[in-house]
Amino acid sequence: MLATPALAEAGPEAQSLRTLSGWGRYPRAASEILAADAPGTLPMLLRGRRGVIARGAGRAYGDAAVGQRTTVLTGALDRLRGFDPATGRLRAEAGVTLADIVRTFLPRGFFPPVVPGTQFVTLGGMIASDVHGKNHHREGGFGAHVEALTLLTPDGVPRRCSRDQNPDLFALTLGGMGLTGTILDATFRLRPVESGWICQQTRVAADLSAMLRALEEDDAATYSVAWIDCLARGASLGRGLVYRGEHAGRQACLAAGRDPFPIPAHGRLTVPPGLPAWTLNRASVTAFNALYFRRGAAAGASGLVPWHSYFFPLDGLAAWNRLYGARGFVQHQCVVPRRGAEAVLSGMLDRVARLGTASPLAVLKRLGPGGGGLSFPIDGYTLALDLPANAATFALLDELDRSVVAAGGRLYLAKDARQSRETFEAGYPALPTFRDLRRQLGAEGVLASRLSVRLGM
Amino acid sequence: MAGTLLLVGATSDIGHAVAARYAQAGWRILLAARDPERAQRNADDLVARHRAEVGLLRLDILETDSFAAWLDGLPALPDTVVCAVGELGDQGRAEVDPTHAEGVMRTNFLGPSLLLGLIAERFAARGSGAIVGISSVAGDRGRGSNYVYGAGKAGFTAFLSGLRNRLAKSGVRVVTVKPGFVRTRMTRGLRLPPLLTGEPSEVGQAVYAAAQGGGDVVYVRKIWRLVMAVIAAIPEPVFKRLNL
Ligand SMILES: Cc1cc2nc3c(=O)[nH]c(=O)nc-3n(C[C@H](O)[C@H](O)[C@H](O)COP(=O)(O)OP(=O)(O)OC[C@H]3O[C@@H](n4cnc5c(N)ncnc54)[C@H](O)[C@@H]3O)c2cc1C
Ligand SMILES: NC(=O)c1ccc[n+]([C@@H]2O[C@H](COP(=O)([O-])OP(=O)(O)OC[C@H]3O[C@@H](n4cnc5c(N)ncnc54)[C@H](OP(=O)(O)O)[C@@H]3O)[C@@H](O)[C@H]2O)c1
Numbered sequence: 001m002l003a004t005p006a007l008a009e010a011g012p013e014a015q016s017l018r019t020l021s022g023w024g025r026y027p028r029a030a031s032e033i034l035a036a037d038a039p040g041t042l043p044m045l046l047r048g049r050r051g052v053i054a055r056g057a058g059r060a061y062g063d064a065a066v067g068q069r070t071t072v073l074t075g076a077l078d079r080l081r082g083f084d085p086a087t088g089r090l091r092a093e094a095g096v097t098l099a100d101i102v103r104t105f106l107p108r109g110f111f112p113p114v115v116p117g118t119q120f121v122t123l124g125g126m127i128a129s130d131v132h133g134k135n136h137h138r139e140g141g142f143g144a145h146v147e148a149l150t151l152l153t154p155d156g157v158p159r160r161c162s163r164d165q166n167p168d169l170f171a172l173t174l175g176g177m178g179l180t181g182t183i184l185d186a187t188f189r190l191r192p193v194e195s196g197w198i199c200q201q202t203r204v205a206a207d208l209s210a211m212l213r214a215l216e217e218d219d220a221a222t223y224s225v226a227w228i229d230c231l232a233r234g235a236s237l238g239r240g241l242v243y244r245g246e247h248a249g250r251q252a253c254l255a256a257g258r259d260p261f262p263i264p265a266h267g268r269l270t271v272p273p274g275l276p277a278w279t280l281n282r283a284s285v286t287a288f289n290a291l292y293f294r295r296g297a298a299a300g301a302s303g304l305v306p307w308h309s310y311f312f313p314l315d316g317l318a319a320w321n322r323l324y325g326a327r328g329f330v331q332h333q334c335v336v337p338r339r340g341a342e343a344v345l346s347g348m349l350d351r352v353a354r355l356g357t358a359s360p361l362a363v364l365k366r367l368g369p370g371g372g373g374l375s376f377p378i379d380g381y382t383l384a385l386d387l388p389a390n391a392a393t394f395a396l397l398d399e400l401d402r403s404v405v406a407a408g409g410r411l412y413l414a415k416d417a418r419q420s421r422e423t424f425e426a427g428y429p430a431l432p433t434f435r436d437l438r439r440q441l442g443a444e445g446v447l448a449s450r451l452s453v454r455l456g457m
Numbered sequence: 458m459a460g461t462l463l464l465v466g467a468t469s470d471i472g473h474a475v476a477a478r479y480a481q482a483g484w485r486i487l488l489a490a491r492d493p494e495r496a497q498r499n500a501d502d503l504v505a506r507h508r509a510e511v512g513l514l515r516l517d518i519l520e521t522d523s524f525a526a527w528l529d530g531l532p533a534l535p536d537t538v539v540c541a542v543g544e545l546g547d548q549g550r551a552e553v554d555p556t557h558a559e560g561v562m563r564t565n566f567l568g569p570s571l572l573l574g575l576i577a578e579r580f581a582a583r584g585s586g587a588i589v590g591i592s593s594v595a596g597d598r599g600r601g602s603n604y605v606y607g608a609g610k611a612g613f614t615a616f617l618s619g620l621r622n623r624l625a626k627s628g629v630r631v632v633t634v635k636p637g638f639v640r641t642r643m644t645r646g647l648r649l650p651p652l653l654t655g656e657p658s659e660v661g662q663a664v665y666a667a668a669q670g671g672g673d674v675v676y677v678r679k680i681w682r683l684v685m686a687v688i689a690a691i692p693e694p695v696f697k698r699l700n701l
Contacts, residue, residue, distance in 0.1 A: 016646065037642040038468075040495060076470075076642070079498045080505035090505070093498070104506055 020071060023321050024061040026328030026389035026417055029450050032070040039077055039093060039184040043156040046072070046182070053449035054182045056122030057097060060129065061331045062417030063450035064177050072182065074124055080104070081185060088190040089147070094124030094183040101190075106307065107261045110190035111247070114142040117363075119312045124183040129414035130175035130375040132382075134223040134245065134311070137368040141377055142188075143174030149186040154446045158184055172430075172437050175375030177413055179438060179447050179457060195260040197248035198223070198310040201302040208238025208346050212381070215242065215366045222246050223310070228362040230385070233353045237346055240364070245310055253304065262306040270318040274326070324388050330417045332397050333376075333384040335367055336409035341381045344407040348400050352385060355396050361386070373430050374457075376412045384415070394418060413451065424455045431457070459483035460536030465516060465572065467496040470641035471591060472541030474661035477502070479537075480509035482665070487535060489516040518542045518568030519560075524575050537587040537668050538576050540569045544606070545643050551605040558605050565609025570616040577620055580629040587630040587668040590617045591660075594635045594676070597685045600701040621673060632667045633674045636660045637681040653680065 021028040036042050046052060051069030058065050065071070077095035084090075088110050092101070099119040101112060116131040125131075130143040139145070148162035151173055159181075161170035173180045205211035211226055218224035223245035232239045253260045314320055321329070336344045345364075352362070363384045370377035387393040401423045404411065410427025411419050425431060434457065438444050451457070462479045466472045467488035476486050480503045490496035493513045503509040516527060528534075546561035573588050580586030595603055596610030614633055621631035638644060638654040655678050663677045676682040691699070 016648075033646075035645045037645060038495065038498070076645075079502040081498065081501045083505040092505075 020055075020058075020066045021328065022058060022060045022062050022065060022417070024329045024331060024389070024417060025321055025324070025326075026330060027063055027450070028328075029063065029066050031067045033073060034070055035073045035076060036095075037076050039150070039152075039158070042072075042152055042182065042184070043158070046152070047156060050446050051448045053447060053452075054094075054124060054128075054178045056095065056125030056128075057120050059118055059121045059125060060414045062415060063454065064129075064414055064416070065125070066450045068448035068450060068453050074122060074182075077124075077184065088192060089187060090190055091185060091187040092123055093185045094122060094127075096123050097121065098123070098126065102307070105190055106193075106196050109192055109194070111193045111196075111307070112142075113145040113189065113191050114139055115311050116142075117312065118315055119308070120315060123186055124178075127174060127183055127186055128176060128178045129412075130371050130373075130377075131414070132365075132367060132377050134225045134365065136377055137219055137224070137366045138222065140368060141175070141371050141375060143371050143375060145188045146174065147187045147189070149173065150184040151181040152184055153181040153441055154443045155441075168437065169441075171371075172373045172434055174371055175373050175413075176434070177374065177451065177457075178449065179434075179443060179452055180441060181443070181447070193247045194250040195248050195253045195258075196262050196307040197253050197258060197260070197304045198245040198307060199248045199252065199302060200305045200310060201244045203242045203244070204239075205242055206239050207236060208342060208349065211238050211240055211242065211364065212342055212345075215364070215381070218242070218244050218366065224366060226364040228349070228364050228383075229360070230349065230352050230362050231356075231360055233350070237353065238349055243310075245305075248304055256304055258304060262308075264306065264308045264316075269316070271320050271322045273319075273322055324386075328389045329386055330389050330393065330397070331384055331386050331415040332400060333382060333412040333415040334400070334404040334409050335376065335378055335380050335382040335412070336404060336407045337378065337380040340407060344403055344409070345381065345383060347403055348383065351396060351399060355392065374413065374428055374434055376410065376414070378410070380409065382412075384412075389417075413455075416451065419455070421454075421456055459485075461485040461487060461533065463487045463489065463531075463535035463538040463576075464541065465489045465518070465538065465569070466541035466543070466591075467499055467513070468492070469541040469543075470643075470657045471636060471639055471660045472539065473499045473502070474657035475539050475541065475589075475664045476661075477507065478658075478661035478665040480507035480511075484537075485510045485512075487512045487514065487531070489514045491515065491517040518572065519563055521568060521571050524572050528575055528579065534579055534583060534586075536585070537589065538573065539589040539591070539664060539668075540573055541591045542569055543591065543593070543610075543643070545603070546606055548603045548605055561605050562609045562612075565606060566612035566616070569613055573617070574620065577624060577629060577631070581624055581627045584628045586628075587632065588617075588620070589632045589634060589664050589668050590614075591634050591636065591664075592617065594637055594681055594685050597635070598689055598696075602701060618674075630668065630670070632664070632672065634660065634664055634667065634677065635675065635681065635685075636663075636677045639677075653678065653684070 017030050018033050019028050020031045053067040054074055055065040055071045074095035077093035079093045081091040098121050114133040126142045130141040132141045150158050151161050152158050205214050221244045226240050226242040228240035250260050365382050367377040367382050369379045405426045462484045464472050464476045467490040486509050488496055493515050500511045500513050503511050544561050544564040551558035592614045593610040595607040596614045599607045617633045638649045660677050663675050667675045
């Protein structure tokens with residue numbers, strides 16, 4: 001029990017080989033693990049190493065946060081460095097989680113300007129993926145809100161980067177997937193909010209055109225997201241629910257008898273390991289049908305929902321990625337330009353519905369103009385599908401990729417585990433510029449993830 | 458009631474969790490570190506997170522001659538002092554390198570004991586105060602794998618015990634905290650048994666509760682009291698042959 005010989009041997013640079021994967025648990029690869037213990041000691045830890053990548057909370061689905069040789073854990077970089085309540089400006093280390101930020105500042109009346117669909121991500125991960133929220137059409141990605149960051153470049157020097165200081169490095173680090181350097185800290189502004197409640201309006205869309213119309217109507221809304229029933233075919237293809245959200249005012253909460261800053265109940269349910277792969281399909285089809293028909297009956301219904309269920313509905317179920325069984329799953333997230341989107345999306349949804357084994361649910365969102373570089377968003381629609389990792393899925397996705405490329409779209413690197421170099425190169429015209437910058441920085445071969453090696457970044 | 462906490466060893470992960478717990482309760486925080494620049498991120502965190510009033514001072518636990526003047530120079534005598542200073546060291550090296558072994562012993566035993574001893578005098582003169590030493594289960598019984606560190610902690614534990622005994626009637630509390638395994642910089646990269654391994658925040662809570670009157674010798678995870686009782690009960694002829 002007291003296996004402490006290790007205690008005597010291990011120094012601060014203790015290291016080990018481990019099998020790592022992303023949130024989808026596919027693919028898996030062995031990597032040496034290093035743990036940062038403070039921003040100041042990171043240069044020494046990384047000196048002379050090659051094939052290194054930073055890892056935040058490991059919520060990227062595929063192989064973005066798995067080092068070619070070495071993966072650097074950033075969890076200990078979890079200190080807040082400064083907060084100004086007058087402006088909402090927060091400076092925090094890169095390993096600080098979104099959950100920590102919300103827990104700390106929501107009770108003080110502040111909320112992050114952009115949040116992804118889970119709060120279990122780090123600030124570094126949000127910047128490196130330039131994550132988008134349900135408000136991308138109005139606010140852009142998280143990167144648009146970053147005022148400055150400190151980047152440890154491959155030469156071992158921490159550099160301040162902003163729109164004025166090292167602007168090119170700054171721009172390509174937003175969405176740069178950790179390949180320009182390791183982000184040590186960043187500064188951005190939180191938004192004042194009057195409550196932690198969202199006034200949510202739910203609408204039913206009977207088919208894809210109704211769905212796209214509903215999302216267009218939401219261009220004026222603060223938040224908007226749609227769930228699509230992927231099993232619906234024919235005239236119902238693309239049917240689903242659209243959720244519009246606005247921050248609720250303090251008065252509205254009090255009038256409804258709600259504590260303005262709700263705290264989520266403790267004790268999350270955890271999915272046990274070792275479930276067979278079909279569990280999810282049955283469970284979520286049933287859940288969706290229940291939701292669809294219940295909500296459908298109350299079309300146009302609106303009500304107050306707490307922040308965690310509006311923004312992070314899946315976070316209530318810990319380790320839900322185990323639902324797909326031991327082989328893991330992939331998420332296919334594409335964006336296609338607005339013009340002509342309906343035809344492309346209906347073609348894709350039709351293929352998915354015909355395969356049947358695909359994820360019963362898909363998420364559809366509007367995206368506004370993007371942040372450039374390797375940042376994912378472009379003006380259009382983004383569709384995300386979860387699928388079990390198997391041969392049928394990969395064949396289907398190769399087909400879907402062809403439609404995405406033909407439409408001038410692209411795939412999200414933070415979700416990717418299997419796209420081809422051709423698909424990637426076609427989708428990201430900024431790639432040559434990105435490679436040039438990597439060359440100048442001496443980052444080639446030094447900063448490398450399984451993703452970057454696979455895609456030749 | 459909120460007062461002033463003096464944390465010695467302010468770059469420690471456990472120490473930071475302790476300071477955060479006090480800051481959350483509205484205490485003023487005085488941080489002492491041998492390299493204040495490296496402790497700045499912890500000071501900032503307390504301010505940003507808890508709107509705490511934080512001071513940052515330099516103190517090297519090996520410079521024992523400086524303690525008295527250093528204490529005289531404090532803006533005010535704190536209400537509670539927590540010492541998180543410690544060094545795990547390298548047992549193998551300590552076996553052949555007396556300088557290294559001496560450093561480990563001085564850092565875990567001599568420095569913390571002498572500093573807390575001087576503070577105890579001042580607390581006793583005032584008639585109030587709480588003194589918390591972060592010691593270790595490693596001091597409960599010397600084991601072949603880390604007895605140099607363990608011996609330092611054993612000395613510290615004995616010192617705290619005597620201090621507590623002497624000051625029991627003076628209004629000064631003395632608390633010995635034995636964290637068990639904790640996920641910190643000290644243990645990073647080691648494979649630790651999950652049931653026996655805590656987070657720094659658990660130590661923070663345990664220290665806060667104990668200093669406010671919750672206990673004299675605190676095992677942060679209760680199971681450690683049992684584990685160490687079993688280890689202490691093993692007869693020496695058997696113990697000496699075990700691979701611990
Ligand atoms: C349930 C769920 C819902 C999601 N919803 C959304 C969504 O709505 N919108 C969206 O945009 N994304 C979404 N994502 C994806 C997620 O937001 C991104 O993958 C994000 O990057 C994860 O952050 P992380 O801290 O887990 O980073 P990791 O997964 O650990 O790493 C992701 C990338 O960031 C890099 N990185 C991490 N830390 C640093 C650092 N300190 N310096 C440099 N590079 C770093 C890594 O190298 C890697 O390339 C979702 C993921 C899940 C699991
Ligand atoms: N982690 C565990 O599993 C565990 C278990 C039982 C007990 N403990 C004890 O808990 C305490 C805190 O440890 P930790 O886990 O938080 O590890 P840590 O981060 O390594 O903390 C050790 C602290 O001691 C400080 N220190 C060392 N030598 C010093 C000196 N000469 N002068 C001033 N400060 C000095 C270090 O400062 P620098 O940053 O300047 O080096 C650091 O702040 C230690 O006493 C440790 O023995 C830890």
